[in-house]
Amino acid sequence: MLKSVHPVQKRLPELVSEQIKELIASKDLKIGDKLPNEFDMAEQLQVGRGTIREAVKILVSQNILEIRRGCGTFVSERKGIMDDPLGLWIIEDKQKLALDLCQVRLMLEPQLARLAAQNATDEDIAQLWKAAKAVEEKIREGKNHSDEDIYLHVLIANISHNEVVTKLISVIQSAVYLFIKITKSILREETIQTHEAIVSAIANKDAVAAENAMRKHLLLNQSQILNK
């Protein structure tokens, strides 16, 4: 199971899909930018249009490109992050998966909250308050607050200016909602309060309090999973 990650032999469309990725990087294409048309890409990369089409399909299935009908091919907003990039769907015991995700969050997010308290600008803090309010509103309205919840935690990670960790938190948070049947509303009031405590500590530049508030927030989640 602990296999080497060296790529196996690749087919032509896969190789061309790698070249298209290089093209995007070298032309500095941003999210939402349009790619050259099939014709031009085929000429540029010296392959047939059928191969370009296959390669584009691969990149669409990897969330790197998106096709807008009658309009062209664009760099996807989803930046190549898959729904389930870690292949967690194969873990059958979802209760164990929930605990494992929570444990990983406990390893990372208290440290990120501490960093956020040290680095947050006034603008960051304003954004955090807005994001925490958005979660609270959805909860008070009895609506699904998963997007808002993910957004708040990713915002906190983002203040670290570490792009890898921001992507990781986004993936881990999303996995929670992709795979775990979220427990009833028991934690809703606690969620509002502990989010507020986290943002408050970051706003006060109190690194230790921020770390502790995040840890408390996640430990409440953990005991919720264990009591299910």
Added chain:
Amino acid sequence: MLKSVHPVQKRLPELVSEQIKELIASKDLKIGDKLPNEFDMAEQLQVGRGTIREAVKILVSQNILEIRRGCGTFVSERKGIMDDPLGLWIIEDKQKLALDLCQVRLMLEPQLARLAAQNATDEDIAQLWKAAKAVEEKIREGKNHSDEDIYLHVLIANISHNEVVTKLISVIQSAVYLFIKITKSILREETIQTHEAIVSAIANKDAVAAENAMRKHLLLNQSQILNK
């Protein structure tokens, strides 16, 4: 940039690819197991064979399935983990990426070394020594030791019995070798020594020493990147 992760509208082959994943899970197919043939899957999922073929292609590009010519379609050894599941290729500043990866490792791996010291069985410890020796041999032979290095760190993560963290470490470690031009051989002797210190501490069940040894190992890496 901090977009919601809710899936956009899906095409039929994508929906069928989801169903094939469910089929694999429900039939409890393991890595290397063979899938039913195109014909049977088409009948079972009530779609055309062309759609099945498209869906299989998607799953192949996601490293979930692999096609062995003249033999059939199998559950891939790569378990749906992509070469670059976090979409790190889009980060242009590779020096910054190297530091970000190192910072994430510093957040996770010392904790994992501590857990390993607490949980390792005699068999785990024997495996760790073997893995550390394999890295040392490659270094002494002047050969590329990336696979052996990744394997050792993933083994340590694996002792936590947390499948999420094991996958994360595998992804992070692989990214180091995918994206970062590894610095000259300056660190080779230090790598051998610090690996030995980590495994030694785990073998002695000394959690604090294991955590510190891993931290030292990673801090040496970090200063190497900064001095480049």
